[in-house]
Amino acid sequence: MNKKKYQRLSLQVFGILLGILYLSPFYIIVVNSFKEKKEFLLNTLSLPNTFVLDNYIKAMEKMGFLTALKNSLIISILSVALIVLLSSMAAWMLVRTKNKLSTVIFYAFIASMLIPFQSVMLPLVDLYGANKLNLINTYHGIIFMYIGFGASLSVILFHGFMKSIPKEVEEAATIDGCNKFQIFFNIVFPLLKPISITVAILNGMWIWNDYLLPSLVLQEKSLRTIPLSTKYFFGTYQADWTLAMAGLVLAIIPIIIFYFIAQKHIIKGAIDGAIK
Amino acid sequence: MKKSNKLRNQLEYWSFVGPIFIAFLMVVIIPFIIGLYYSFTNWSAIPGRSIDFIGLENYIAAFRDEQFRISFFATIQFTLICVVLVNIVGFFLALLVTQKMRSANLLRTVFFMPNLIGGIVLGYIWRFIFIKVFVSLYESTGLGIFGLPWLSEANQAIWAMAIVTTWQFGGYIMVIYIAGLQGIPQSLIEAAQVDGANAWKRVRHIIFPLVAPAFTVSMFLTMSNSFKMFDVNLALTNGDPGRLTELLTLQIYNTAFTDSNFGQGQAYAAILFIIIGVVSFVQVYYNKRREVEM
C-alpha cells in the first residue's frame, strides 16, 4: 500500500514538473505583458522591474476589446452550437441508415479533411463576395462557413462515437410511435454528451483562435474578432510586442475558462456512465 | 402507403443530413472544385484580368520546379517526425491525466493551453527560446542538444518546427485519447492489476487494443494536420534558411500570393491533396486492419 502511495506521489510530481515545462513559454508572454517596451527588449526573461498595467489598458483600447469580444462570442457560440447540433444529427442518420449514399457522404467528409485551406480560400472569397452571394462582412456568412469547415471533423467524431450507443432503446421507442426527431432529441442526443463536449471544445478553440478565415471575410472594422484585432499591434516595420502579449492574455482567458468548465462536464459524464 | 413511407424516410434522412451537408458542399466542395478548375488556367486573381485555359502546364511546371521538390521532401520529413512525436506525447499525456490524482484536471487544462497561441506571437516566443534561451541553457548545462544550430540549419529547423507542433498539438490529440481511455471499463484494468499485470503489460495488452480506434483517428489528424501545417512554419522559420524549410502549404501561399501566380498555386494544392489522400488512405486502411487484429 505504501509503495502505491509513493508511486502516486511521484506520478503527481512528474505531472506537475511536466506541466511547468509546458507552461514555460506562457511565462514569457505573461511576464512581458507587464513590462515597458524597453525592458522587454533588453531583458526578455527577467521578471518586470515595475509592473505596468498600462499595457492591458492600452491593448484593450487599441483592440476595441469589448467589440471584438462581442464579435468573437457571437460567432464562436453560434457556430459551435450549430456544428454540434447539425453534425450529430447527420452522423446519427448516417450511422443508422446503412446504404450506399450514407457511405459516399461519410467518405466525402473524410476526404475533405485533406483539403488544404489555402486551396479553397480565394475561390471562397470570390464566390461569397459582393458580386455573387454577398455574404462577406456578415455574422451569418462566417457562421455558415464555419459550419461547412467544421463539418468533417465533427461528423467523423460523432460517427465514431455513435457505434457505442445501444440500438435497442431506439428500436423500442420506434415501436412506441416516436418519430425520428423525438428519438434523436429525447434519447440519442443526451447520450452523446461526452463527445458533444469534445466536439464543442475542439471547434470552439479553433474558431475562437482562427485568423485566416475572418481576415478574408470580415473586412469591416466593426466586425473584427479578437484574433483579427490583435494583428493591429504589428506594423510593417514595428511591433508593439508588450501590447500584443497583453492582448494575447486577454484573448485566451475566456477560452481557458470555457475549457475548464467543459472539462468538468466531460469527467462528470464519464462518472455518470461508470455508475450505471 | 409504401410509397409515402419511402418518401417520408427520404424526407427524414435529408432533414438530418441535409443542413450540414449543404453547408459543407457550399463552403468546401464547390470552392475546391472551382479551385481545381483554376489550376488549369493562368489565373492571377486580379479582378478584370482574363483567365485563359492552359491545360496541364501548371502541373508540368510543378514537377520541373526545384523548390517544389525541396518543399515536398521537407514536408514528408516534417510529417514523419510529427506523427511519431505528437502521438507519443499525446498518448502519454492522456495516460497521465486519466490517473487518479488531484492535479489531473488542472493538468489537462495546462497541456491543452498551447493550442491557444498561434501566429506571430507564437513565432516570436519560440524563436526567442531557440535562439536565446537554448544558448544560455547550453552555456550553463553544457548539454549538446541545446547547442545545436536550431534555426540556422535546415535539418534542425525542421525538428524545431516539429517540437513546437508537438507542444501545440499534443494537448489536442490528448483530448481524443482521453475520450478513448475513458471508454475503457475501470474494472478491466483493476482486474488485470489484481492478476499481477505490471504497468507496461496493462498498457500493452489492455489499453492499446482498446484505444486503437482513437489511435486511427489521432494518426489521421496528426498526419493531415502536419501535411497542411502553415502557422508554425510561417511564424517560426518562414522557410529559412534558403527556403529549405518551406513546407508545401507555405509554398502554395508564396506562389499564389507573393509571386501572384494563383493558377500555379492551385495546381500545387491539388497535388498536395492527392499526396495526403493516398498517404491517409494507406494509413487508415492499415490501422483499421490492425484494430481488428488487436
Next chain:
Amino acid sequence: MKKGITASISILLVLSLFLVGCSSDESEKVTVDIFQLKVEIVDQLQSLVDDFMEENPDIIINLDTAGGGEDYTSILKTRMSSGNQPAIFQVPGPTERDVWFDFLTDLSEEQWVRVTSEGLLDNITVDGKIYGQPVNIEGYGIIYNKAILEQAGISQTMINNVNSLSSLQALFEEVEQQKEALGLEATLGWSVGGTAWWVSSYHTFNVPFAMQQDPMDFIEALNDDTANFADNEQMLAFKDLVDTFVTYSYEDVAVTDYEKQYSDFASGKTAFIQQGNWTINQLNEIDENLDIAFLPIPISDNTSWANDSIPVGVPNYWVVNKKLDDEVIEAAKKFLDYMVMNERGQQFMVEEAKYIPAFTNVSVEKADPLAQSIITYVNDEKTIPWVWHAFPLGLVENDAKKAFQDYVNGDKTWDEILSFLDTQWDEKTK
C-alpha cells in the same frame, strides 16, 4: 432541460438572422473607403480624417488598415476579389502600378502635382499621365552611433570621408579592433533572415541596381533578357559589400531578428546598423538621446558609381479607384488634395506622422536626426533611387531572400547566386 437546450438553439438561430445585414442608410452622403498599410500612424490619420469630415459634411470616410505586417498586396487582392473595393488604396511602385493599372484614376490635373518634388512621380507615371500621390519619402543607409565612434577615437573627418567600400571597411576595422573595449557584441548589425530578412533582401539588394548607369533601363534589359546578373559589373562588385557585412556583423546573421538588430544598436551593443529613418521611433524608445546619422552604402571604390550616396525613395503612393462612382472618385481626390494643400494635412504630415514630405510647399522645421541626415543628403544631391518596386512580383520575397541565405550559409558561391537570380528573374518575366 433537453428541451431547454433545443429551444435555446432555435432562438439563437432566429437571433442570428436578425443580427445581420444592418447596414445604415445614408444615401445623401458619399462614402469613401481608404485601405492603407501603416499601422504606426492609424490614430494620427484617423484624426486627420475626422477633421476632413467636419469640413466636408457630405463625405464619409472609412479608414481601414491592413494589420499584421503582412503582405499588403495579398490582402488588397482578396479584398478586390471579394468585390469590396476601397476608393483610395496604396501602390508602392511600377510593378504593382501595372498590376492595378485598370483601377487607377488619372490624377495629372490635381493641384498637388505641381508642388511635388522633382522626380518623385516617375514611378507612378505612365505615358505622361500621373496616377498616384507620394505618401512621403524615406531613406536608408548605414546608421552610425557618434558616441561610440568618438569613444573609439575616430575623427569626424574619417567618418565624413566614407565614399568608397575601402574607406567603409577601414572604418569598420578600426571599431572591430576595439570591439571588446567598447563593449560591442558586433561592429555592425545586419541580417539576412528572421524577422529582419527585408533588411538585406530589399535594401541591401537595391544598392547594385541603384548604382547602374540607368537603373530602370537595366531592369528593362533584365526583363527582355538582354542583360544578366552574371556579367554585370555592379552585381559582381556587390559580393565585396556582402562579404564586408558578413565579416563585421553578428555570427548568426542568418537568424538575427529585427528586434535584436535595433535594440542592440540603441543600447550600444553595435556601432553601426543598416536601416532606414523609419527605425527612429523604435530606437528612441530605448534611448531618446542617440546621436546618430547616415553613411552611404558603397559597393566598390569606383568613383563613377555614386558610392557616396544613400538610397532615397517613395515607399508608397496613394491611388484612387477608377471603377467606383464619379462622386466617390471626386470625394477621394478632394481628400488627397486636403492632405497636401490644406494646412491641416501638412500638419499631419510633418508634426503627427513625422514624415519627410514629398512636397515643396511643406517644410520641415524640427526633424529627427535620421530625417535630418536624409535631408542633408537630398540637399547635397547625393541620393540614389529605390528600384525594387520595379522587380517582378515575388523576386525579392522569395528569391533574393533565398540567395542571401544560401550565400551566407556557404551553400552557394557568388557566381551560383548570380546565375540563380538570372534563372528566377527570367522565370518570372517570361
